[in-house]
Amino acid sequence: MLSEDTKTIVKSTVPVLEEHGVDITTVFYRRMFEAHPELLNIFNHANQAQGRQQTALAKAVYAAAVHIDNLEEILPAVVQIAHKHVSLGIKPEHYPIVGEYLLKAMKEVLGDAATDEIIEAWGEAYGVIADAFISVEKDMYEQAASQENGWNYFKDFVVARKVKESDVITSFYLRPADGSNVPPYTAGQYISVRLSMPDNEYLVIRQYSLSQASKPDEFRISVKRESDNDPNGVVSNYLHKHVNEGDTIEVSPPAGIFVLDVEKTTPIAFISGGVGITPMMSMFETVATSTPERPTVFLHGARNRLQHAFDDDIKAYSEKMENAKYKTVYSDEENGFITREMLEQYVDTSGDAYVCGPTVFMEIMIRELRNIGMPEERIHYEFFGPAMDLNTN
Missing domain, CATH: 2.40.30.10 (Translation factors)
Known part of the structure; x- marks a missing residue:
């Protein structure tokens, strides 16, 4: 548990982290890789080169500071990130390395503003957060290895x-x-x-x-x-x-929390764009073979017919289902986008919707689903890309 003094000190750094967070994480990654180049076997080099991971980590550190007096608020993010860590093979011994260079980066970027008191408080806070990740990931590794045909790492x-x-x-x-x-x-x-x-x-x-x-x-x-x-x-x-x-x-073993609730039989809509169709195929096939009576909608947006994957598969499954609707639009054609009107026509807002695709596509779909009255808790999605965390790709 963190002391109230530690929480107060960490929370006082929120404005500084908002302004200098990316500078800190940029220095952090550079210094850590200089000292531990072996970690480049884990990190996504493209995300590093484009600055995406630096930005994601800065947001994560900022979020930790904001919620330091109630870390339970970020527990869902911890679980999501832990799945990524287990999928990448993150180990407990990586956490002290990250903590050391994160604190050094704070000191380097902030200079005299990063007092000994602040560095000590952040060190204590990082230790608590790291322990939470290690504990959650330990359970995940044990579960992955103990299941039938399971294994750890790669x-x-x-x-x-x-x-x-x-x-x-x-x-x-x-x-x-x-x-x-x-x-x-x-x-x-x-x-x-x-x-x-x-x-x-x-x-x-x-x-x-x-x-x-x-x-x-x-x-x-x-x-x-x-x-x-x-x-x-x-x-x-x-x-x-x-x-x-x-x-x-x-x-690596399967991981991730953007998953189909197989217990439900209420209406369901799969809404995908481009390669975002890939997790939807797993979900749609599961519904088609296990609960074919479930009212199901599949809306997909692609650039054109030549870039549209799995069209025949979806049609074949749909024909065997009792109440399935399938609609595709192509952005290269006139009016080739999934619109609010289309969502109103096809999506039953009393059920669940799963959304996956490019970031802009997902933002629009999530907003429009809310606009047509679907409750937030029944809109399921995950933005793919660099994890907003303290370690990885």
Whole structure:
């Protein structure tokens, strides 16, 4: 427990963190990587280069300061981030390293304003937050390893099949190299893929949604090929161009909290844009095969027909369901967007909606769902990208 004096001191730094947070986290990452380059095997280099992770971490530190007298407020974020950590293989011994260089960065950027009293208070606060992460992640690791066919960290998988789904999306069917089966997972979860790439000194890790309902013998990920000039596309391009059937890659156990509530039978709507269709396929297939009577809507936005993946699959599942509606729009065509009017026409606001896609798309869909009267607690989403946390990609 933190003392009231410590909470008061940490809370007093909120204005400073609001103004100088990104400067602090930028120095933090630079100094930490200089001293511990091995951590570059964990971090997403593209997010670092673009400043996305620095900004995300600055927001996380700011949020911790704001809620320091009631850290339970940020517990949902802790759980979400812990899932990412477990998927990436974060270990307890990483936390002291992060704490050391975060405090050093505060001192370097703030100078005399970062008094010994402030640094000591933040050190104590960081220790409490780190202990919370370590405890939550310990339970997750134990659960992942103890379940049938489970494991911790990374395991070799073989690409059993490679299937082109559209002009930009390709699916990879992955099976354990040791011939075992895979653990069951909840529709909507993701795995991490770890690769050693030519001309790259460090390992690279990316997280991809599992794009089919849980199967006993395989995982499927469906990867969008980004532009060659997009720094975020280094790994996706490598997978598309160089990873083929029979190749081996490393895979982490399933993780994530953006998942389908399989207990419900009330109306449900899946609303996706672009490659955001991938977790929706896992969810939709699960509903179609386990509760086909459930009233279901699938709305999807793509750039054009050539970039639209899984169209035939969704139609096939829909035909076997008792009450399913499927609508696609293409932004290259006139009026090719999911509108409020379309949501009003298709979405039953007494049920649940799951939203996934590019950030702007999600922001618009979430806002419009609220506008048509869907309660906040029944709108489910997760913004993918750098975790707003103290450690990782």
